[in-house]
Amino acid sequence: MDDADREFDELAALTGALLGAMEALALIGRRLNPPDLPELLAAVGAPEAALSEHLQQASGWQGPVAALRGPLEAAGQAVISAFEGLRAGVAAGDMMQSFKALRHGPRALEALYPLAGLLPPVSRFFLEPAVRGDAELQARFNAPAPHTGVMHGGGEPGAHGAFSVYVPEYYSPDRAWPLVVALHGGSGNGRAFLWSWLRAARSHGAIVVAPTAIGQTWALTGPDLDTPNLAHVLSEVGARWTLDRQRLLLTGMSDGGTFSYVSGLEPASPFTHLAPVAAAFHPMLAQTAEPERLRGLPIHVAHGALDWMFPVDMAFQAVGALEAAGAEVVYREIDDLAHTYPGELNPEILAWLDATPRPARG
Incomplete structure (x- = not known):
């Protein structure tokens, strides 16, 4: 496998890890009830850990996919910051800190959205789950x-x-x-x-x-x-x-x-x-x-x-x-x-x- 093929595989892995972590963060935001936050965090695990590893791999990209690194890193770091803030808030018993941590979620979405026109998995992520299999709908985004x-x-x-x-x-x-x-x-x-x-x-x-x-x-x-x-x-x-x-x-x-x-x-x-x-x-x-x-x-x-x-x-x-x-x-x-x-x-x-x-x- 040459370097370009390896980087494309790493891109796919990073994208999957990022989207998975963002879905987990969205789940927490939707279901957040102060007494339930420790249980919620335990249920989603630590998706930011795998995301961090994939971001580290991306730091060495030199081929065509290197142009995508900036938005992916910005979105990934925002997600990691969100999970760090959520966990710190729980550890300190400071619910306000946990609520503030969720503000990183929209920042991640804003950073990632420009890639929706380039990466089909990202485009599908920004659709409702019920229509992600609609090929005709997805084709409408090909020529904005x-x-x-x-x-x-x-x-x-x-x-x-x-x-x-x-x-x-x-x-x-x-x-x-x-x-x-x-x-x-x-x-x-x-x-x-x-x-x-x-x-x-x-x-x-x-x-x-x-x-x-x-x-x-x-x-x-x-x-x-x-x-x-x-x-x-x-x-x-x-x-x-x-x-x-x-x-x-x-x-x-x-x-x-x-x-x-x-x-x-x-x-x-x-x-x-x-x-x-x-x-x-x-x-x-x-x-x-x-x-x-x-x-x-x-x-x-x-x-x-x-x-x-x-x-x-x-x-x-x-x-x-x-x-x-x-x-x-x-x-x-x-x-x-x-x-x-x-x-x-x-x-x-x-x-x-x-x-x-x-x-x-x-």
């Missing part, structure tokens, strides 16, 4: 259209008031595309939260915009500077890509979910659908909303039975108040979900969005 993929606008990526956007590589202006505006949680940013929706959007054909709040979190108290910024972002995106004006979804996690209520129930809101996840809710939101805005408004509420930040009773309260006000509510309670994002619901939410068109407002 201009101005597609992951982009950023409004300032530095992740900066307050800026936004990140994903447009499927097979985008065509000849059809109207559903839009998902996804709002991060209280300590997050749009650059990172975009990745919670990318697989579903890439698999099923939707444009995703993930803005970052103007302040430290969304405008849940005081002057609302975020709603005008969302309108500005929507205008920018709508001027550049063809949007389905009957399928404009405002969704979000935690504080972002709460703000999807606050902003989405405004009389002039342009959004046709709302999908708050793990959100706080106060009955006044429904009581003070314009009756015409709520009547028939499609709202998809998702909440975890194990949510330790916003107890699931808040979701019951929200559903009751919204239904009483005339909204068309779908409720999903997830038995094993704590206060984390249930990405497995995204295809269901997109199917619901597709099935319930509603004329845009404003």
Whole structure:
């Protein structure tokens, strides 16, 4: 075996180890409930150990695959840092350290994504598991259209008031595309939260915009500077890509979910659908909303039975108040979900969005 063949074999091994470790990290992020973290870490083992060994081999690449080393190393080091932080947090009894460690996950995804167009296993990784065997879908990524993929606008990526956007590589202006505006949680940013929706959007054909709040979190108290910024972002995106004006979804996690209520129930809101996840809710939101805005408004509420930040009773309260006000509510309670994002619901939410068109407002 010559050096080039050996390096290609090492590339395949490194890619497999990296994707496996990233799936394990995603599993922890999805199932993270503070008391269960030590057991979760024990269950996934130490995938970062094999990943580290393969990265060491890659450091010596000299042939054609050497051009791929940078993104693979950046993604791999982010994953290793995530596992190190998780384990250190458990050892120190510092759950906040463990939560912060998960921030390395989106950094790994962002570093790896440019290789989706070059490495088929990476492309499949960025699809929903149910469609990874769809050869026709995978072929759509072979010739990306201009101005597609992951982009950023409004300032530095992740900066307050800026936004990140994903447009499927097979985008065509000849059809109207559903839009998902996804709002991060209280300590997050749009650059990172975009990745919670990318697989579903890439698999099923939707444009995703993930803005970052103007302040430290969304405008849940005081002057609302975020709603005008969302309108500005929507205008920018709508001027550049063809949007389905009957399928404009405002969704979000935690504080972002709460703000999807606050902003989405405004009389002039342009959004046709709302999908708050793990959100706080106060009955006044429904009581003070314009009756015409709520009547028939499609709202998809998702909440975890194990949510330790916003107890699931808040979701019951929200559903009751919204239904009483005339909204068309779908409720999903997830038995094993704590206060984390249930990405497995995204295809269901997109199917619901597709099935319930509603004329845009404003």
